[in-house]
Amino acid sequence: MVYKNKTSCVHAGELKDLEYNGAVSPLYMSTSYAFDKVKSNLYPRYFNTPNQTALGKKISILEKGEKALIFSSGMAAISSSLFSNLESGSHVIFQNDLYGGTSNFIKKQFPKYGIEFSFSKGLGVSDFEKEIKQNTVGIYIETPSNPLFKIINLKEVSKLAKDRECWTIVDNTFASPVNQNPISFGIDMVVHSATKYLGGHSDISAGVVVSNNFFIEKIYDHAKNFGGNISEYSSWLLERSIKTLFLRVEAQNRNAMNLAKFLQKNKYVSSVHYPGLESHPDYLIAKNQMHGGFGGMLSFEMNQSINTSKFLESLKLIKPSTSLGGVESTLVIPKFTSHALLSKKERLNQGISDNLIRLSVGIEDPGDLKLDLQNSINTASNES
Numbered sequence: 339m340v341y342k343n344k345t346s347c348v349h350a351g352e353l354k355d356l357e358y359n360g361a362v363s364p365l366y367m368s369t370s371y372a373f374d375k376v377k378s379n380l381y382p383r384y385f386n387t388p389n390q391t392a393l394g395k396k397i398s399i400l401e402k403g404e405k406a407l408i409f410s411s412g413m414a415a416i417s418s419s420l421f422s423n424l425e426s427g428s429h430v431i432f433q434n435d436l437y438g439g440t441s442n443f444i445k446k447q448f449p450k451y452g453i454e455f456s457f458s459k460g461l462g463v464s465d466f467e468k469e470i471k472q473n474t475v476g477i478y479i480e481t482p483s484n485p486l487f488k489i490i491n492l493k494e495v496s497k498l499a500k501d502r503e504c505w506t507i508v509d510n511t512f513a514s515p516v517n518q519n520p521i522s523f524g525i526d527m528v529v530h531s532a533t534k535y536l537g538g539h540s541d542i543s544a545g546v547v548v549s550n551n552f553f554i555e556k557i558y559d560h561a562k563n564f565g566g567n568i569s570e571y572s573s574w575l576l577e578r579s580i581k582t583l584f585l586r587v588e589a590q591n592r593n594a595m596n597l598a599k600f601l602q603k604n605k606y607v608s609s610v611h612y613p614g615l616e617s618h619p620d621y622l623i624a625k626n627q628m629h630g631g632f633g634g635m636l637s638f639e640m641n642q643s644i645n646t647s648k649f650l651e652s653l654k655l656i657k658p659s660t661s662l663g664g665v666e667s668t669l670v671i672p673k674f675t676s677h678a679l680l681s682k683k684e685r686l687n688q689g690i691s692d693n694l695i696r697l698s699v700g701i702e703d704p705g706d707l708k709l710d711l712q713n714s715i716n717t718a719s720n721e722s
């Protein structure tokens with residue numbers, strides 16, 4: 339029976355409690371299992387214990403893949419997916435404004451193994467095509483991008499890659515499976531920092547890769563040697579969290595749209611970056627490939643009359659936090675965090691001004707969130 343996504347969030351993959359008939363999946367903490375009465379050797383680092391398997395089934399159904407492997411962090415999932423599909427001499431293309439951790443990983447690790455990489459100059463399909471070389475084997479993207487929420491056309495990139503016999507990986511962390519299923523557009527592998535929306539409560543570190551059996555087998559072959567599997571308790575907790583994924587993300591979509599429209603009208607705000615706004619340059623692509631909503635992430639620029647440090651200090655409800663995707667609203671100022679190592683000129687070249695604020699919108703009452711933003715903007719303005 340194929341259920342709708344909301345039902346799958348609650349029930350897909352769940353383990354039956356055959357002993358007590360409890361309502362939720364039992365937690366199996368064992369790291370040691372009998373070898374003579376089972377089809378395969380169960381062991382945490384083999385990614386096949388009961389809670390890992392239950393969670394993998396749920397996530398692969400939500401992401402429309404055949405199978406999922408669950409890791410201890412997003413970076414463990416990302417590094418395993420990349421390393422298992424690359425070898426010395428191969429070349430892979432990344433988009434230019436990549437999540438800092440992934441960018442740092444490839445710049446630090448790939449040269450040691452003789453793996454070549456390049457960054458696209460823009461996010462259009464032709465920008466990726468221009469980077470293709472004879473030894474290119476894959477294309478890795480994130481959409482919506484961070485922190486300006488630009489959109490990459492999944493269908494076009496997947497077609498380009500297939501025509502050139504390359505694989506594709508999409509980091510779907512920001513959209514979550516509620517809003518976007520890259521595999522439905524022909525993308526080969528989807529990765530997540532499940533530390534964000536899938537976990538949703540800022541208390542679980544986890545990562546996910548979803549794909550078809552061919553790629554999962556390749557990644558598994560690598561991962562069982564490198565480790566990086568999720569713990570049993572985190573698996574169980576993440577399965578519990580995903581039961582409310584749809585409810586949470588739908589509320590976050592609504593709140594983000596509401597705040598984006600509100601900020602657009604604010605005289606101290608010079609621009610708002612949210613793919614759900616019709617004024618967003620990639621709105622039509624987003625509308626076409628994001629089905630549930632446009633996500634809970636947005637960024638905005640305040641004009642020069644606003645003192646960003648004062649704005650930050652004045653917030654009462656929205657917390658400054660480097661992470662995202664939780665039920666609580668948080669924000670970062672890229673100048674102080676993800677892009678602090680760049681010079682002002684380098685930041686401006688990437689379109690990141692000193693007054694850019696990235697907001698991860700939670701599930702609170704939108705009126706309270708607006709009030710918090712408005713009060714802090716007023717306090718931080720030169721006119722106050």
Ligand SMILES: Cc1ncc(COP(=O)(O)O)c(C=O)c1O
Nearest residue numbers: 411412413437509511531533544
């Ligand atoms: C888009 C994206 N991908 C991957 C990661 C890495 O995930 P983790 O911190 O769980 O390793 C992050 C973390 O912030 C992220 O924002």
